[in-house]
Amino acid sequence: MQYPTKMKIKRILFGKNDKYGLIFKVIIYVLLIGISFIFLYPLLAMLAKSLMTVEDLINTSVAWIPRNYTFKNYTNAFQWMNFFNALFDSIQVSILPTIATIISSSLIGFGFARFKFPLKKTLMGIMIAMFLIPSVLTYIPTTVLYQDLSILGIKLNLMNSIRAFVVPAIFGNGIRQTIFILIFYQFFRIIPDELFEAAEVDGSNVFRSFIRIGIPLAAPAFLICGLYSFVWYWNETALARLYFGSHYTTLPMSLDSFIATYSSMYAQGNVTLDSVNSIYNLGVQYAMTLISIFPLLLVYLFAQKWFIEGVDRSGIAGS
């Protein structure tokens, strides 16, 4: 059957039934590209500026493409932030609490998901209510409490050590840990009871079946929670500064202190055109910002799928 040309053009442009027309597709792509640009704008702008020399930074006619490319900002940034030390601190400060978080969250989630006990609903309600209390509210009393916290008679000496992150994570009070507990809860809840019952008939006790059945079947939850927890501990600077003082200097923390130094120098008028050779300039700051987020971007690119799946599996949306 031969369509008239007019109909054909119409079908291509406006689509038919389920198929989108060309016009619609073009509009959507233009929107998507535009929005992507806005999303990436700050990062792109920082990338462009971090490659500029000071002369180009000051020159307002240079917007995106530097006249002379320079990597000096990056080498300066590396030196200033003492990159490898800061990276080591960062990894330490994010990985140890993450391990504590996923271990305790999986236990707690398992407890809530698989056993019936009195007050269960109430306790879960309390857990979620506690999560809704904003972190700013608990900010100062937390530091006050941690200075002389002792649990079950054991004095913990949390301040100025990594324990200030790890110990609360063990006891379900890590950064946004309720989300992780809920993710584990969802994962353990959908495992069929028959599996555990069969294991118990064969003489396995509860802890053994947690390790042999629960953990393997909830493997994605471990990955999701591990990734999110890692990222959130990595980005945490305010709490880290309060707890660690100068004992640890993570990448974001050293970026912060650079910005603080730079802006105080700027306010005092110490940053002028003469100080072209000074390392305190916007280019170095941007280079530093990009360096401090680079490890996160790397993690994201390799584990993107799990970040996106995390929200889906947490059961926040429906179910």
Added chain:
Amino acid sequence: MLKTAKSHCGRILKLVRKYTGIDFLIKKFKHLPNKYKRMIYGFIFILPWLIGLIYISIPILFRSIRMAFSDKYYYIIDVGWRITGKWYDFTQFKRIFMDEPFHVTRIIETFQDILIVVPLVVIFALILALLLNQKLKGIGIFRTIFFIPVILLSGNMLMNFERNSLLTVPAIASGTISNFMTDYFPQVFNEVILGAFGKIVLILWLSGVQILIFLAGLQKMDKSLYEAARIDGASMWELFWKITLPALIPLIYINVIYTTIIYANLSNNAIVQIINVHSDEAGILAGTLTDEINYGRAYSAALSWILFLIELVVIGFYSFVVRLSSRKYD
């Protein structure tokens, strides 16, 4: 030698178990009905959280309340924490509202800011989720880009952007559109829209997780419902308003709450900035008496309770709005 030591150890352990009553407990436990056994197992598994609740969460909450309603809250070495002032004096709140006009303006600014940003974030998240839900080639790349903020978002990052005016794309904030708007539209309307343009990066960066939540909801939607409606001759516009939106309303509540909490807690809002500055300058860690002469923990605690109240008001207000506008679907 080693063997005897081992057997000695074993014997001692046995004795300890016998006389501390652990043996007795284990025996009792083994004879319990299965139901009670499982209850106890449940409590054992959530024990870390229970300990955390009793030793960390609840004390923190009470301390926070007590601090906000105190005159001074300070630490003396070898003595411990001291509180002065009666709670019904409301010293800190009086100070905020009577002695510190500058801080009051910052509080009002923060309130307005949250009130404007929250709905914009939720609406943008909904639009972006709808866009990403289309089955088109290369949508994966856009997904990757849209969710970058999920990992990079932190208060310091946003503050960094704000300080270097990276929160908006210059072409959007001061271009033909904004000139056109100021010429032809009423002032109130413009303030909101141009305010949104001025913070477009912020709004998009804040909406990462919300897009994910909406997307998850969209993908769980029943496809046959759409087909049935389409056979009855519904257009895409009608499909959105009559099927998609009503199904997403519970998620809108969740996103309003999530956005409010996240945005209010980011360190780029004015109240958090005041709190941060004071917790730094007052030297919380040093914990000396002189800190309290300026602004101290008590003052910051009171401020954070005010921020919490603002959050509750915003969440309440928008929940009410969503409820009102969704009543016709019931």
